[in-house]
Amino acid sequence: MGSVLIDKLLQSVVNQSASDLHISVGQPPVLRMDGRLRKLDTKVLEPEDAIALMKSITPDRCQQELQEVGGTDFGFAFGEQARFRVSVFKQRGFISMVLRRIPNKFLTFEELGTPPVIKDLITRPRGLFLVTGPTGSGKTTTLASVVNWLNDNQDKHIITIEDPIEYYHKHKKSTVNQREVGVDVPSFSEALRRALRMDPDVILVGEMRDLETIQSAITAAETGHIVFGTLHTTGAEGTVNRIIDVFPTSQQEQIRTQLSVAIIGILSQALLPRKPKGMVAAYEMLVVTPAISNIIRENKTYRIDSCIQTGRKHGMILLDDSLFNLWQRGMIDEEESIARSRKPSEFKFRVDQAKKGIFEDAAKEDEEEDDDGEKRPGAQGKPGAPARPGAPPTRPAAKPGGGR
DSSP states (O other): OHHHHHHHHHHHHHHTTOSEEEEOTTSOOEEEETTEEEEOSSOOOOHHHHHHHHHHHOOHHHHHHHHHHSEEEEEEEETTTEEEEEEEEEETTEEEEEEEEEESSOOOHHHHTOOTTHHHHHTSSSEEEEEEOSTTSSHHHHHHHHHHHHHHHOOOEEEEEESSOOSOOOOSSSEEEEEEBTTTBSOHHHHHHHHTTSOOSEEEESOOOSHHHHHHHHHHHHTTOEEEEEESOOSHHHHHHHHHHTSOHHHHHHHHHHHHHHEEEEEEEEEEEOSSSSEEEEEEEEEOOHHHHHHHHTTOGGGHHHHHHTOGGGTOBOHHHHHHHHHHTTSSOHHHHHHHSSSHHHHHHHHHHHHTTOOOOOOOTTOEEOTTSOEEOOSSOSTTSOOOTTOOOOOOOOOTTOOO
16 A cells, blocks of 8 residues: 555656655645645545555665664655655654655756856866755755756766765766765765765765864865865855854864865855746855955955955855845745845845835946955945935836846
8 A cells, every 4th residue: 555655646746846745644645836835635644654655665774774763864766757855754653754856857057047157166176166055945956957067068077975865967978976875985074085085076065064074075175176065054154154163163263264265156045936836046156256265264254245245247146136136027926035035124125115116226337346355336336225416317127027
């Protein structure tokens, strides 16, 4: 009964393009579609149903881990249609599962809507490039697309370290070796240490979750490799602070210096429901310039946001600017954009001003950046602010929802 039912459930996930399947005792199976949870019109699951469903797809080693520590993660393929990342856990003594669908098709950068500068960053010979955001924001999908683009266009030796492996990469122009933590190697830090002896060009670290892994990733980037990694942080400033705060106070100055040299970019993203259906990502892009390296080294990370604002010519953008652009184009709801913004009160004021037709100078083309990262406002001043006396008249804002 379990294996027949799980096949039907997985087929429903694929047919309805759901992102997740939730299995919990006491309710029917639940699908997450376009960010919303929807209960299936089927029977309420009993404890024995959840156990049967779990056993039908969970390897023996993972069932043993579940018994020992109360949870386990693994990946498996549903025929040729999709792969799933599975989290099995105990709650109130019952078995529960969450299955995340991983599409077989890699998305292009254009389909993802990533900032164009990303191609320049990932083709550099060395450095640390981070993709950050909350759980479920599409970090894995973005990095899979990065690896696939390199695999299609460059001859590299790419080593990925994942827990579990989600997207499978075939050898194309590049050689891609994928190592799964718990199966091929005991830990991320051990895998990173070994990877440096494997003649790598590119190393992908699925999750930089502890001090040793972060230290190893920074060292690998310093020693002539391009390293991709993920963190569960929001915004470039928060990401830099999080990395430094992992280390003891006595080491933080040294880590600031190392990080300022090693890091080349941070892509922070959020995934939102798209109108009328589907999902769309908003991005914050930090490209590390000499000015930003100085800011990191001197522990002045509070100035990173202003550097991103004035660094548009380098391909940078703030998350709130990206959200505002999506709202102006009618792709996301106003309430959703405000809720996901980093500074909700300022963002709401900006939306209200745009609704009134007050000019929103999104480009700020004439703002420049000092060598030390200080902002020098040009002719337009702050976005949404009245033009200074004698300034040329401004054009009206685009109407929200009008599209481009």
